[in-house]
Amino acid sequence: MTKNDEAAQAVRNFVRVANIIANLDTILTEAKNLSLTAKNARVVALRAGDSAFGFKPITNFIDEFSDLTIKTTKQISQLSSQLFSIALSVVRCSDFQHHLNACAKHSQSKAINHLQRGINRELMQTIKQLESVIDHLESYFEDIKKQMRSAEYIAVTSRVEASNAGEFSESLQSVSDFITGAAKKIKSAIHNNLKEINQLKGALR
Amino acid sequence: MKATEIYSSATHIWLVLGRDSNKPNNIIDTNQYLIKSANEAIILDPGGIELFSPMLASILKHVSLEQVTTLFASHQDPDIISSLGLWDKALPQATLHAPWLWEGFIRHFGMDNISYQPIKDEGGEIKIGKTTLRFVPAHYLHSSGNFNVYDPTAKILMSGDIGAALEKGEPPMFVEDFASHVKHMEYFHRRWMPSNRAKENWIARVKELEIDIMAPQHGRIFKGETVQEFLEWFSRLDVGCACK
Numbered sequence: 001m002t003k004n005d006e007a008a009q010a011v012r013n014f015v016r017v018a019n020i021i022a023n024l025d026t027i028l029t030e031a032k033n034l035s036l037t038a039k040n041a042r043v044v045a046l047r048a049g050d051s052a053f054g055f056k057p058i059t060n061f062i063d064e065f066s067d068l069t070i071k072t073t074k075q076i077s078q079l080s081s082q083l084f085s086i087a088l089s090v091v092r093c094s095d096f097q098h099h100l101n102a103c104a105k106h107s108q109s110k111a112i113n114h115l116q117r118g119i120n121r122e123l124m125q126t127i128k129q130l131e132s133v134i135d136h137l138e139s140y141f142e143d144i145k146k147q148m149r150s151a152e153y154i155a156v157t158s159r160v161e162a163s164n165a166g167e168f169s170e171s172l173q174s175v176s177d178f179i180t181g182a183a184k185k186i187k188s189a190i191h192n193n194l195k196e197i198n199q200l201k202g203a204l205r
Numbered sequence: 206m207k208a209t210e211i212y213s214s215a216t217h218i219w220l221v222l223g224r225d226s227n228k229p230n231n232i233i234d235t236n237q238y239l240i241k242s243a244n245e246a247i248i249l250d251p252g253g254i255e256l257f258s259p260m261l262a263s264i265l266k267h268v269s270l271e272q273v274t275t276l277f278a279s280h281q282d283p284d285i286i287s288s289l290g291l292w293d294k295a296l297p298q299a300t301l302h303a304p305w306l307w308e309g310f311i312r313h314f315g316m317d318n319i320s321y322q323p324i325k326d327e328g329g330e331i332k333i334g335k336t337t338l339r340f341v342p343a344h345y346l347h348s349s350g351n352f353n354v355y356d357p358t359a360k361i362l363m364s365g366d367i368g369a370a371l372e373k374g375e376p377p378m379f380v381e382d383f384a385s386h387v388k389h390m391e392y393f394h395r396r397w398m399p400s401n402r403a404k405e406n407w408i409a410r411v412k413e414l415e416i417d418i419m420a421p422q423h424g425r426i427f428k429g430e431t432v433q434e435f436l437e438w439f440s441r442l443d444v445g446c447a448c449k
Binding site: 092093095096099100102103106107109111112115119 | 254257258259261262265266269270290291294295315
């Protein structure tokens with residue numbers, strides 16, 4: 001790979017980071033909707049009384065994992081601003097490295113060699129920082145993935161419980177459908193992000 | 206990139222760097238200036254990203270990196286200072302002097318290390334080694350926050366876009382015949398310069414200065430009589446033609 005390609009690669013990696021961050025919005029929106037759904041479901045379950053007795057603990061579960069997902073997503077958001085700034089540093093270092101290499105073709109100056117050594121070191125350190133933040137990010141996404149598996153189990157259980165809720169059955173069924181839909185969207189965003197992370201890791205190796 | 210000495214004395218030298226034969230065809234040619242005095246050097250309008258590598262290679266033939274303590278940007282345009290993000294890595298200890306008006310804009314080029322020293326609207330002075338340079342207001346010519354650099358010892362006015370000419374190929378470094386040079390700069394001044402009032406204000410200001418060399422950021426440099434010829438021609442020129 002030429003230095004010019006490396007600079008282009010750094011920009012491509014930056015775009016991957018931007019894609020990951022854009023996907024966070026989907027996760028956060030769906031997690032907030034899940035939390036709202038849990039609150040609505042609790043009200044319906046209260047109205048349904050004994051016929052929706054089994055549904056009450058389910059709303060607590062929905063609340064729990066949606067809160068957890070929101071919390072994890074917010075942690076990811078904080079990490080993502082750091083990720084953006086490091087990815088930008090990689091782009092700038094690569095760009096500087098590329099220009100220095102062009103400069104070295106026309107100059108025998110020791111100062112250029114000195115700058116080249118300095119920027120090579122800085123670039124390696126910045127890439128290491130980027131790798132470390134990406135590892136953190138990956139583990140956060142794996143956590144959300146587990147939370148979404150729980151959400152799918154809960155959706156199945158809540159569907160069973162909803163069928164016993166008499167006249168409230170339809171309302172509670174729609175809660176189950178919503179959980180299934182939201183979990184699916186979040187899982188898809190996570191899947192895309194883990195794919196981007198894999199490609200990013202591959203490109204940094 | 207060619208480096209031509211335009212002034213030399215016991216205290217300092219002026220170099221113009223430009224006419225880069227490897228420059229991509231579709232970008233405008235620019236003149237960058239390097240002033241070295243004692244152990245310090247300043248680069249005036251360091252240029253765009255595309256020119257960073259030849260500029261760096263060229264400058265290192267004349268000064269060491271440690272000597273380049275200061276950068277000056279006459280205004281915010283990309284051909285003036287878009288290389289800032291790269292100089293920021295090459296000269297982390299340097300200070301950039303530029304119009305206060307553009308600080309928040311110029312920082313978009315990337316500036317983590319270099320310090321920004323805003324120039325007030327009235328202008329100011331800076332000491333480089335054993336010489337003192339003046340920042341002369343040239344607002345609205347063409348940028349709304351804009352400065353020239355005047356060296357009273359060398360009697361050189363670095364005039365930025367004022368006096369600029371857009372000539373194809375590799376024109377000579379100096380204006381030889383003013384009358385034949387006008388065709389290369391007339392449209393530029395009529396179209397890029399927005400205000401006759403600003404033009405008159407600037408002419409009155411620089412007429413107070415003793416100028417042997419007027420050094421623009423594009424095209425040929427004016428020397429001797431051609432400086433006065435330019436001032437007379439410019440005072441007659443009606444600018445801001447896009448709004449007529």
